[in-house]
Amino acid sequence: MDEAAVEQAAQLLASTSSLCISTGAGMSAESGIDTFRDESGLWTKVKPEEFATPQAFQRDPVKVWEWYRWRRRELAKVEPHDGHRVLADWEERVSDFTLVTKNVDGLHHRAGSTKVIELHGRLDVVRCTGCKYEVIGLDDLGADPHCPECSQRLRPGVVWFGEALPPGALDAAFFAAQRCDTMVVVGTSGVVQPAASLVDAAKAHGAYVIEVNPNPTELSYLADVCLRGGCQRTLPALDAAWRRLAS
Numbered sequence: 279m280d281e282a283a284v285e286q287a288a289q290l291l292a293s294t295s296s297l298c299i300s301t302g303a304g305m306s307a308e309s310g311i312d313t314f315r316d317e318s319g320l321w322t323k324v325k326p327e328e329f330a331t332p333q334a335f336q337r338d339p340v341k342v343w344e345w346y347r348w349r350r351r352e353l354a355k356v357e358p359h360d361g362h363r364v365l366a367d368w369e370e371r372v373s374d375f376t377l378v379t380k381n382v383d384g385l386h387h388r389a390g391s392t393k394v395i396e397l398h399g400r401l402d403v404v405r406c407t408g409c410k411y412e413v414i415g416l417d418d419l420g421a422d423p424h425c426p427e428c429s430q431r432l433r434p435g436v437v438w439f440g441e442a443l444p445p446g447a448l449d450a451a452f453f454a455a456q457r458c459d460t461m462v463v464v465g466t467s468g469v470v471q472p473a474a475s476l477v478d479a480a481k482a483h484g485a486y487v488i489e490v491n492p493n494p495t496e497l498s499y500l501a502d503v504c505l506r507g508g509c510q511r512t513l514p515a516l517d518a519a520w521r522r523l524a525s
């Protein structure tokens with residue numbers, strides 16, 4: 279780990295009164311959840327247009343559900359790691375704090391975070407395509423589940439390609455990005471819009487940007503400090519350096 283970079287990032291955090299964190303799939307990689315675009319990522323194994331669009335679901339709901347049932351089973355096996363717990367602690371350290379995530383695994387909540395905006399929905403939510411019914415949990419609901427209230431088909435509570443983000447979520451995320459002093463961008467390749475533009479929004483009004491990612495990304499050029507490493511170790515190291523400065 280680059281100690282000088284960790285120190286520099288800690289100094290930025292020490293003078294921050296409005297902090298926005300943006301996390302992507304790499305945040306959960308060390309919990310055991312595959313990312314999307316890395317070497318063994320989900321989109322190297324299946325085509326998004328066959329599993330993650332409304333059209334795919336309409337064409338073959340059983341096939342789409344089969345993939346989501348597998349992902350829900352995988353999610354039931356994993357736990358948040360120390361990096362998730364550090365971000366939950368940071369809520370207490372900065373008065374204006376927002377965590378924006380594209381992750382659908384709910385691990386930030388399970389680690390104790392409460393100020394979370396989930397842009398892409400939740401894998402542990404299943405909702406009705408016809409009414410407002412939804413059910414939370416990872417129980418297997420079968421090959422082609424239907425609503426107990428209106429008999430329409432149930433679907434995974436995630437946002438698919440071509441769909442709108444949950445109402446209010448994007449506005450709240452941009453509001454946080456546009457007022458923060460520092461944004462920490464963790465584990466995202468930065469290719470999926472509109473989430474990637476949050477960093478531009480932060481930078482445009484003069485915020486500092488810290489990137490935590492083992493690899494360079496589309497967003498690295500916007501970063502004031504790049505911490506090259508997995509977030510499970512890097513975030514606790516950054517937390518420790520920040521605490522040393524504060525003591």
Ligand code: APR
Nearest residue numbers: 302303304307313314315380465466467468491493508509
């Ligand atoms: N710590 C931090 N970052 C990591 C780690 C780790 N341990 N392991 C991998 N990464 C980084 C990779 O280097 C890569 O930059 O995580 C990033 C994962 O990128 P993507 O798979 O593209 O995930 P993300 O940017 O979150 O975009 C995923 O795409 O298809 C959509 O809806 C889907 O929300 C999802 C979005």
